[in-house]
Amino acid sequence: MQSEDSFFVSKVRLSNTFIKNQVRQALAEDLYPHGDITSSLLRDNKIVNVKLISNQKAVVGGLLFAKSTFKQIDKKIKFTIKKKDGSLVNRNSVIATIKGKVVPILIGERVALNFLSHISGISTKTNQFVRLAGKKCKICCTRKTIPGLRVVQKYAVKLGGGTNHRFNLSDEFLIKDNHIASSNIKKLVSSAIKNKKGRKITVEVDNLRQLKEIMGLKFNTVLFDNMNARELKIGVKMAKKYYETEASGNINLKKIKSISSTGVDRISIGSITHSAPSIDYKLEF
Numbered sequence: 001m002q003s004e005d006s007f008f009v010s011k012v013r014l015s016n017t018f019i020k021n022q023v024r025q026a027l028a029e030d031l032y033p034h035g036d037i038t039s040s041l042l043r044d045n046k047i048v049n050v051k052l053i054s055n056q057k058a059v060v061g062g063l064l065f066a067k068s069t070f071k072q073i074d075k076k077i078k079f080t081i082k083k084k085d086g087s088l089v090n091r092n093s094v095i096a097t098i099k100g101k102v103v104p105i106l107i108g109e110r111v112a113l114n115f116l117s118h119i120s121g122i123s124t125k126t127n128q129f130v131r132l133a134g135k136k137c138k139i140c141c142t143r144k145t146i147p148g149l150r151v152v153q154k155y156a157v158k159l160g161g162g163t164n165h166r167f168n169l170s171d172e173f174l175i176k177d178n179h180i181a182s183s184n185i186k187k188l189v190s191s192a193i194k195n196k197k198g199r200k201i202t203v204e205v206d207n208l209r210q211l212k213e214i215m216g217l218k219f220n221t222v223l224f225d226n227m228n229a230r231e232l233k234i235g236v237k238m239a240k241k242y243y244e245t246e247a248s249g250n251i252n253l254k255k256i257k258s259i260s261s262t263g264v265d266r267i268s269i270g271s272i273t274h275s276a277p278s279i280d281y282k283l284e285f
Helices: 016-031 063-073 102-133 148-158 177-183 185-194 210-216 229-239 256-260
Strands: 008-011 013-016 047-054 078-079 094-103 138-140 172-173 199-206 220-224 242-248 267-268 281-284
Touching: 013 016, 013 256, 016 102, 047 102, 063 078, 063 094, 063 102, 063 210, 094 102, 102 138, 102 148, 102 256, 102 281, 172 185, 177 185, 177 220, 185 199, 199 210, 210 229, 229 242, 229 256, 256 267
Parallel strands: 138 267, 172 199, 199 220, 220 242, 242 267
Antiparallel strands: 008 013, 047 094, 047 281, 078 094
16 A cells, blocks of 8 residues: 555565665766756746656556655655556556646656656556466566666566565575586475575476476475476476475466466566566656
8 A cells, every 4th residue: 555655565665765765866867967958948947737647558656756756856846646556547547747847847757757667667567467367376576677676676566466576595595497407406405495494495497307306305386497388287286285386487478378277376477577668658748
């Protein structure tokens, strides 16, 4: 539930301080070294009423970042949210209104829209997968995020109805193909169990032979990587009674229904953070 002070999404707590710091960095990048030299040409810094409009159907995300952008430039700007983060809006929907002097609004326009476009893009893409996967299968993101924006992007995934995978390398043990290629799968799992200390253990398998090798060991999740729906269905049937099951690897909107129909508990998709198209917004003066 959104509030003006802070709000929680999974492990993500977006405080005012966090949002302000993210916005401050973005503004510094845009205004270095001499500010907005074009908007400074305007001599009549009049009060204007502006509508923030979505140019396409989307799941809205990033409104508090947009609000913070304008407020950091001019505290007197009035930013009124009309649609909350997580709302599904149609083309031409007014998601916020802005009242204030024209120059600071022009200065903050691109930074505010960048946050909105990016966060909404991820939440919208995630929601497309969530709707197709159905209620019994969770869609989760990965660590394939833009450096410095992981918390923001994982927040966006939650807005779209998805769930968050681990946030960093110390959140859980995730034994992947390159670990296995450098060692022995059974030894690695056994070692993780010994050093568990309350952390979750996920083991990636590329084939059913690897699954059979680790069956019976006490870990949490089997991650089936790059398996077709037929093979995945067999693997899920073998593992489901003992482990949580997860699928990953080049899963797109065309494949999602066939993958989720195998009975897998969750599907991890890197593209919802690293390749989600931006949503188009505009300021209408």
